[in-house]
Amino acid sequence: DAGVIQSPRHEVTEMGQEVTLRCKPISGHDYLFWYRQTMMRGLELLIYFNNNVPIDDSGMPEDRFSAKMPNASFSTLKIQPSEPRDSAVYFCASSSDRANTGANVLTFGAGSRLTVL
Amino acid sequence: DAKTTQPPSMDCAEGRAANLPCNHSTISGNEYVYWYRQIHSQGPQYIIHGLKNNETNEMASLIITEDRKSSTLILPHATLRDTAVYYCIVRGYYNTDKLIFGTGTRLQVFP
Numbered sequence: 143d144a145g146v147i148q149s150p151r152h153e154v155t156e157m158g159q160e161v162t163l164r165c166k167p168i169s170g171h172d173y174l175f176w177y178r179q180t181m182m183r184g185l186e187l188l189i190y191f192n193n194n195v196p197i198d199d200s201g202m203p204e205d206r207f208s209a210k211m212p213n214a215s216f217s218t219l220k221i222q223p224s225e226p227r228d229s230a231v232y233f234c235a236s237s238s239d240r241a242n243t244g245a246n247v248l249t250f251g252a253g254s255r256l257t258v259l
Numbered sequence: 260d261a262k263t264t265q266p267p268s269m270d271c272a273e274g275r276a277a278n279l280p281c282n283h284s285t286i287s288g289n290e291y292v293y294w295y296r297q298i299h300s301q302g303p304q305y306i307i308h309g310l311k312n313n314e315t316n317e318m319a320s321l322i323i324t325e326d327r328k329s330s331t332l333i334l335p336h337a338t339l340r341d342t343a344v345y346y347c348i349v350r351g352y353y354n355t356d357k358l359i360f361g362t363g364t365r366l367q368v369f370p
Contacts, residue, residue, distance in 0.1 A: 146302075175355040185303070185360035198357065199328060235301050237354050245353045250302030 146251035150235050153258045160222040163254045167236030168217055175248060176209055177233040178217050185233075191217065224258045231255050262286065262349045268365040271341075277334040281347030282295050291352055292302070292323060294332050295360070296343040297350040303346065306332065337368045 144209040155161055166255070167174050175190040189199040194211045202209070211217040223230055235248040264282040271277040283292065294306040307314055307321045309330070314356045320333040334341055346363040350356045 175358075177360075184362060187306055187359060190354075190357070193352070197355070235302070239354055246291070246350055246356060246358055247305045247308070248295075248303070248358060250304070253300075253302050 143238070146234055146236050146249050148251035148254050150254055151252065152255045152257075154259065155224055156259050157225055158223045159258075160220065161224045161228075161256060161258075163219040163232050163234075163256070165217045165219070165234030165251060167217070168249055169215070171236035171238045171249075172214070173237045174211060174217050175196075175235040175237070176217070177250075178230045179233065179253075180230045188219070191218070208243065222258075224256075226258045229256055229258050263347045263361055265345075265347050265361065265364045267362065267363075268367070270367050270369060271334075271337045273339055273370050274336055276366070277280055277337040277341065277366060279332040279334075279345050279347075279366065280329065281332070282297050282329045283347070283349045286327050286349050289351055290349050292321065292330050293348045293350060293358070294319070294321065295346045295348065296341075297346070297363075298340075298343040306345075337366075339370065342366060342368045 149164045172193050176188040177185050179185045179190055188201040189209045191211045209219045216242045231253045233250050233253045235250040239245040291308050291310050293308040295303045298302045306318050307316055309321045309323055323330045344363040344365050346360050
């Protein structure tokens with residue numbers, strides 16, 4: 143398995159532009175998580191899905207952020223409009239309660255580094 | 260709502276054992292101890308987890324005290340590639356028990 147795949151790896155955009163980050167989870171995993179990491183706030187859980195359904199979005203900072211999971215193999219995190227304070231590394235992770243290694247064993251992608259000018 | 264306390268940084272000589280402590284005095288009976296690490300610029304990586312028994316895998320060993328109020332992650336022969344931030348997290352077993360990262364311990368392995 144190629145692991146969790148995220149794209150783009152780097153994105154530089156200007157304030158006000160729409161940003162879309164993409165994630166392909168590990169096949170067979172039924173949980174997908176979006177995290178954000180900054181120097182000031184560390185790793186923060188934004189939202190997670192189970193079987194493509196959003197379960198908890200309490201970490202989403204504001205209405206400018208939205209996440210979707212149209213099918214089991216694809217998820218997007220969208221920021222519209224983007225602001226400089228959204229600059230961060232965004233990680234996607236997937237997991238399964240049925241995995242051999244056990245639940246809460248998340249496999250993370252390499253991250254998408256976003257810079258908003 | 261961090262439930263763990265870790266030293267902010269530690270050093271270890273290459274080839275020696277690295278022992279990373281974690282205090283979790285408020286852990287409840289159904290909560291596990293998870294360890295993850297994050298090497299610079301990479302996504303966090305799962306290392307090991309346990310409930311009350313000591314655990315060992317190809318990466319590390321986890322020693323949990325009998326009262327479960329603290330634990331130690333042991334990297335038996337640290338290498339330069341083990342330089343990373345190590346996170347100790349206390350959570351329930353299922354994915355609905357959200358994995359919340361604290362500030363971790365920055366381990367520096369030196370030659």
